[in-house]
Amino acid sequence: MPELPEVETVVRTLRPRLTGRTIVAATGDPKLTPAAVIGQTIREVSRYGKYISLRFDQGLLLVHLRMTGKLLFDGARTPYTRAEFVLDQGTLLYDDIRRFGRITWVQIYPSQGPDPLEVPFPGFANLFAGRRARLKTLLLDQQFLRGLGNIYVDEALFRARLHPLAVCADLSRPKLERLHAAIREVLDEAIALGGSSISDYVDGNGERGTFQNFHRVYRKTGEPCVVCGKAIERIVVTQRGTHFCPRCQRA
DNA sequence: ATCTATTCCTGGCTGC
DNA sequence: TGCAGCCAGGAATAGA
Numbered sequence: 001m002p003e004l005p006e007v008e009t010v011v012r013t014l015r016p017r018l019t020g021r022t023i024v025a026a027t028g029d030p031k032l033t034p035a036a037v038i039g040q041t042i043r044e045v046s047r048y049g050k051y052i053s054l055r056f057d058q059g060l061l062l063v064h065l066r067m068t069g070k071l072l073f074d075g076a077r078t079p080y081t082r083a084e085f086v087l088d089q090g091t092l093l094y095d096d097i098r099r100f101g102r103i104t105w106v107q108i109y110p111s112q113g114p115d116p117l118e119v120p121f122p123g124f125a126n127l128f129a130g131r132r133a134r135l136k137t138l139l140l141d142q143q144f145l146r147g148l149g150n151i152y153v154d155e156a157l158f159r160a161r162l163h164p165l166a167v168c169a170d171l172s173r174p175k176l177e178r179l180h181a182a183i184r185e186v187l188d189e190a191i192a193l194g195g196s197s198i199s200d201y202v203d204g205n206g207e208r209g210t211f212q213n214f215h216r217v218y219r220k221t222g223e224p225c226v227v228c229g230k231a232i233e234r235i236v237v238t239q240r241g242t243h244f245c246p247r248c249q250r251a
Numbered sequence: 252a253t254c255t256a257t258t259c260c261t262g263g264c265t266g267c
Numbered sequence: 268t269g270c271a272g273c274c275a276g277g278a279a280t281a282g283a
Binding site: 001002003050064065066067098100102140142149150198199239240241 | 274276277
């Protein structure tokens with residue numbers, strides 16, 4: 001499922017193909033094809049959390065891929081193609097098997113937490129002060145930090161040697177420093193490899209990522225920890241499958 | 252503030 | 268081979 005590294009990869013692959021293009025027509029699900037974009041020129045392609053953002057003179061088109069969404073330049077139509085944006089050069093297809101994704105026309109970005117790749121450590125640490133929620137719960141909350149999802153939270157917590165059920169406010173400064181570094185590290189590595197393609201994810205050119213080959217805990221239940229050899233465990237936190245090493249990540 | 256449950260949605264997997 | 272049942276989960280929403 002597309003999280004920050006996947007969305008960043010889509011943005012990087014689409015940016016050179018879409019910047020300066022004009023939308024000539026839009027067809028498909030009316031909820032995915034706001035009329036406001038017709039005739040408008042794409043000025044900028046960027047990422048806001050897990051949103052792909054197309055900036056026009058009159059507003060922003062925000063694309064959220066959720067679980068199975070794909071945004072493809074000159075891609076092939078499939079039975080799951082839900083929307084099609086005809087450009088002055090090329091076509092932008094929106095494909096989504098499970099229809100969880102959303103495309104919205106807005107004037108400003110929704111209010112969310114800071115970007116984990118941009119927030120410096122002091123600000124990062126301050127976010128946790130006074131918060132009694134579980135660590136994984138807050139890291140998944142886009143109002144707290146924007147861009148992390150289930151895969152990268154599990155991978156970052158493993159690297160930082162922190163238990164997903166730790167109470168945020170109780171985390172020591174060294175632990176928060178480890179977490180800050182681990183989040184940046186895993187996101188940077190994932191972006192460098194084009195993201196994780198577990199099932200459906202592909203970039204704007206239809207290419208799969210390869211970071212799934214380097215996951216250490218996500219969906220590794222029962223497999224030996226790469227650090228200590230103990231079997232990776234799976235629990236449910238906030239309705240999400242959660243994978244961790246019970247020895248490296250003590251409660 | 253925090254937690255839980257529910258809804259959306261369908262391909263892929265398991266077990267009989 | 269067929270098929271029922273369940274699982275994956277990001278975000279919005281309601282309710283405790």
